[in-house]
Amino acid sequence: MKTMRMNLGNESYNIYIGYGISDEAEKLINLDRKVIILTDTGVPKEYSESILNKCKDGKIVTIQMGEGAKNLDTVSYILEQMLDFNMTRSDVLVACGGGMVGDIGCFCASLYMRGIDFYNFPTTLLSAVDSSIGGKCGVNFKSVKNTVGAFYQPKAVVIDPAFLKTLDKRQINEGLAEVIKMSLTSDGELFSFFENNDVGEGDYERIIYSALDIKRKVVEEDEKETGIRKILNFGHTLGHGIEATCDGALYHGECVALGMIPMCGAGVRDRLIKVLEKTGLPTKLSFDLDKALSLVVHDKKCRADKIDIVVVDEVGKGRIQTVKTAEFSEIVKKALI
Numbered sequence: 001m002k003t004m005r006m007n008l009g010n011e012s013y014n015i016y017i018g019y020g021i022s023d024e025a026e027k028l029i030n031l032d033r034k035v036i037i038l039t040d041t042g043v044p045k046e047y048s049e050s051i052l053n054k055c056k057d058g059k060i061v062t063i064q065m066g067e068g069a070k071n072l073d074t075v076s077y078i079l080e081q082m083l084d085f086n087m088t089r090s091d092v093l094v095a096c097g098g099g100m101v102g103d104i105g106c107f108c109a110s111l112y113m114r115g116i117d118f119y120n121f122p123t124t125l126l127s128a129v130d131s132s133i134g135g136k137c138g139v140n141f142k143s144v145k146n147t148v149g150a151f152y153q154p155k156a157v158v159i160d161p162a163f164l165k166t167l168d169k170r171q172i173n174e175g176l177a178e179v180i181k182m183s184l185t186s187d188g189e190l191f192s193f194f195e196n197n198d199v200g201e202g203d204y205e206r207i208i209y210s211a212l213d214i215k216r217k218v219v220e221e222d223e224k225e226t227g228i229r230k231i232l233n234f235g236h237t238l239g240h241g242i243e244a245t246c247d248g249a250l251y252h253g254e255c256v257a258l259g260m261i262p263m264c265g266a267g268v269r270d271r272l273i274k275v276l277e278k279t280g281l282p283t284k285l286s287f288d289l290d291k292a293l294s295l296v297v298h299d300k301k302c303r304a305d306k307i308d309i310v311v312v313d314e315v316g317k318g319r320i321q322t323v324k325t326a327e328f329s330e331i332v333k334k335a336l337i
């Protein structure tokens with residue numbers, strides 16, 4: 001097992017990574033209190049049940065799977081379950097699922113009695129390498145993604161790559177897209193690993209550790225995303241536009257893969273495309289580019305007529321650049337058409 005420390009003063013916490021470590025979860029975290037384990041209908045039950053078996057007084061709460069359930073109605077349902085279970089401020093909510101369960105679970109923990117402890121057991125590669133750490137949580141509101149939420153750090157994160165065995169290849173690949181993203185902006189050696197190897201199950205532990213180490217350093221420097229943390233949004237600006245355009249046909253990570261391509265200098269772009277192709281990620285336009293761009297430009301979260309983009313001219317060295325929204329469209333079109 002590897003242990004990584006997220007250093008955030010009073011809000012610091014450990015991230016545990018290792019095959020089979022969920023079997024000994026009670027040695028890593030305090031389950032000797034009331035515990036709600038939040039999961040969704042798509043996560044194999046055995047995972048939440050294995051955590052429940054370690055609790056003296058636990059209860060599983062299952063919400064509907066899918067992004068559609070990440071809303072305030074579900075928040076209300078979870079809070080009701082917490083209240084009915086007579087949870088106090090010294091009890092804990094455990095998320096056992098992908099980024100959806102993690103985001104909404106963490107948000108509920110932040111709200112209940114002004115904040116109770118939160119542990120995260122990510123069960124998708126995307127959540128293991130990215131969303132499980134960093135403290136951004138929340139839900140979608142009025143069809144705008146992640147508009148209502150908070151910064152609320154977990155008390156610990158337990159990552160058992162054995163939980164990933166039930167994911168299909170496409171889900172694994174979209175998680176790898178996020179790792180490729182982080183390697184391109186921050187870790188040239190990790191990017192070369194993707195270039196020189198066919199990544200398989202035996203590499204998950206190493207890849208998760210490397211990705212989280214990149215994110216950890218960024219979050220430690222800029223917890224509330226006022227500066228350098230924006231580097232993690234590489235590929236996401238256009239990616240979100242593509243996601244909103246393609247009506248579920250492409251996964252989030254696949255949209256990020258496409259969103260990275262125009263944001264790279266020509267030499268880096270060729271290398272990226274090769275890595276994406278061997279990882280089974282899309283590299284070709286299969287969406288309405290104009291519509292995607294117009295969604296980016298009209299995104300409610302855009303600051304006036306300017307937008308912060310992340311550009312990679314050299315592998316391992318991303319930089320944040322503020323451009324006019326019209327300029328952003330030009331950059332994308334020049335690279336893709």
Ligand SMILES: NC(=O)c1ccc[n+]([C@@H]2O[C@H](COP(=O)([O-])OP(=O)(O)OC[C@H]3O[C@@H](n4cnc5c(N)ncnc54)[C@H](O)[C@@H]3O)[C@@H](O)[C@H]2O)c1
Pocket residue numbers: 040041042043044065066067070097098099100101103123124125126127130131132133134135136137146163164165166167168252
């Ligand atoms: N907070 C952050 O920093 C951050 C960062 C990135 C993404 N996110 C959020 O994460 C969410 C996406 O996360 P995701 O990709 O993990 O999607 P997800 O949580 O919706 O999970 C995808 C699907 O996989 C199923 N699943 C989960 N674990 C499984 C397993 N081990 N075996 C089989 N099926 C399993 C789920 O039931 C679901 O149907 C989005 O809501 C996004 O906004 C948050």
